[in-house]
Amino acid sequence: MFKKIIDKEKGRFMKKIYILGAGHMGGAILFGLRGKYGTSHLMAVETNASRAAYLTACGFEVGERIEKIECGDIVVLAVPPQQFQIAVRDNKVLLSHNGPVISVMAGVTTKSLRRTLGHARLIRSTPNTASEVREGITIYYAQENADSDLIAAAQMIFGAIGSYIQVDNECLIDSGTALAGGGPALVAYFANALQQYAESEGFDSKVAWEICTQLLYGTSLLMRSTGKTSMQLCKEVQTAGGTTERAIQVFERNDLNRTIALALTAAAKRSVELGR
Incomplete structure (x- = not known):
């Protein structure tokens, strides 16, 4: 027992x-x-x-x-x-x-x-x-x-x-493999994009890394501590006509949500294939 x-x-x-x-x-x-x-x-x-x-x-x-x-x-x-x-x-x-x-x-x-x-x-x-x-x-x-x-x-x-x-x-395990199993890589990929931008703008690579890791850690902690949804936090940072709104508009024009969904769907499909 x-x-x-x-x-x-x-x-x-x-x-x-x-x-x-x-x-x-x-x-x-x-x-x-x-x-x-x-x-x-x-x-x-x-x-x-x-x-x-x-x-x-x-x-x-x-x-x-x-x-x-x-x-x-x-x-x-x-x-x-x-x-x-x-x-x-x-x-x-x-x-x-x-x-x-x-x-x-x-x-x-x-x-x-x-x-x-x-x-x-x-x-x-x-x-x-x-x-x-x-x-x-x-x-x-x-x-x-x-x-x-x-x-x-x-x-x-x-x-x-x-x-x-x-x-x-x-069947949710295959979706979970894409979302939870592969999630750290997807988040890290986004973090790398942030770091590349910071370095291209002149930040030292170590400083860029520190900024990006603290962004991920702090935002996650804020969500967990307050219970606020991700989009609620997103809207709280944005102000009408401000800088963050302009950035989010670029995401929306390029349909970032759909791109992420396509990536996760492809990963889940691969999970099913590996089991055959």
């Missing part, structure tokens, strides 16, 4: 969490979990030698495969979806493991996971790389008959790396 996984008094794991694939996303989860629980019950399963060496230097237990696994141990599948079958082939203990399995692989459906692994104690999710600093957002799906211990295990992990939202329709 899940109550055996956590020692509530000490706040420590009693079972192990295996991160299968410790690249950008798997690594972000790994570092986020370390910030909450330490490293003693975490193991990175990574075949890339340089990446494995780096994680070892960071104090993590690292192995090329899972040699032995206990019933209550949790497995996080974070390999690229194209490598899922290879990862299972190289970690045959997964085929006899009936403990919680959490997939963060884009496009790989619950049905496909169940068919390959042979059991239904599965969570499909889409976290993001902000999990590394425990400020991620994870969207996850559990089958209707999922047991409470499985849900608790997933929420324990997702809660340690940020916020989480459960959806009842698995």
